Amino acid sequence: MSKSTRFTDAYLLVDGYNIIHAWKNLREMADADIEGARTMLVDILANYQGVRHQEIIVVFDAHKVNGGIGSVEKRNGVYMVYTREAETADEYIEKAAGAMVKENFRVRVATSDYLEQIIIMGQGAARIFAEDLQTEVEEAERDIRRQINEPKPIHKNRLLDNIDPKTASILEKIRLGKDEI
Numbered sequence: 001m002s003k004s005t006r007f008t009d010a011y012l013l014v015d016g017y018n019i020i021h022a023w024k025n026l027r028e029m030a031d032a033d034i035e036g037a038r039t040m041l042v043d044i045l046a047n048y049q050g051v052r053h054q055e056i057i058v059v060f061d062a063h064k065v066n067g068g069i070g071s072v073e074k075r076n077g078v079y080m081v082y083t084r085e086a087e088t089a090d091e092y093i094e095k096a097a098g099a100m101v102k103e104n105f106r107v108r109v110a111t112s113d114y115l116e117q118i119i120i121m122g123q124g125a126a127r128i129f130a131e132d133l134q135t136e137v138e139e140a141e142r143d144i145r146r147q148i149n150e151p152k153p154i155h156k157n158r159l160l161d162n163i164d165p166k167t168a169s170i171l172e173k174i175r176l177g178k179d180e181i
Helices: 016-022 024-032 034-052 089-102 114-122 130-149 165-176
Strands: 010-015 055-060 071-075 078-082 106-110 126-128
Touching: 010 016, 010 034, 010 089, 016 024, 016 034, 016 055, 016 089, 016 130, 024 034, 034 055, 034 071, 034 078, 034 130, 055 089, 089 106, 089 114, 106 114, 114 126, 126 130
Parallel strands: 010 055, 010 106, 055 078, 106 126
Antiparallel strands: 071 078
């Protein structure tokens, strides 16, 4: 992504399956429907991205998929990366975080994998535990609800407030039925 077209200088790389298995609601869904859990995670992160203004890249392991060439797609503003055969999400995240830090991007990695955290911190990226990301997401959701439910001040847009005084005087005389204008 070129510097002129990117959303922000801040990136959040998410170890998709690590987060799915760390968050109770997603873990329960994944037991019955892993695709549904992936979709739900991306939807949750899309809302979070809208409030926190950072690019989000969710990485899913596909290293056990025979012949898998890997892919990248964008859903609701969130990038979804499926690794290629023989490449883990950890490996992809390590490479991506290292490259992004070298380009002076602010990078956080969401995972509860301790070894992964040590590696990415050694590259200059910050870590965020799965539980802490969930807390941040919940705070963002509360912010969204608060903004939606917050009463908006009513601003009247009256004609007389938006025209010059001479024209206002003429219109007032017409309204009052005065013959002389």
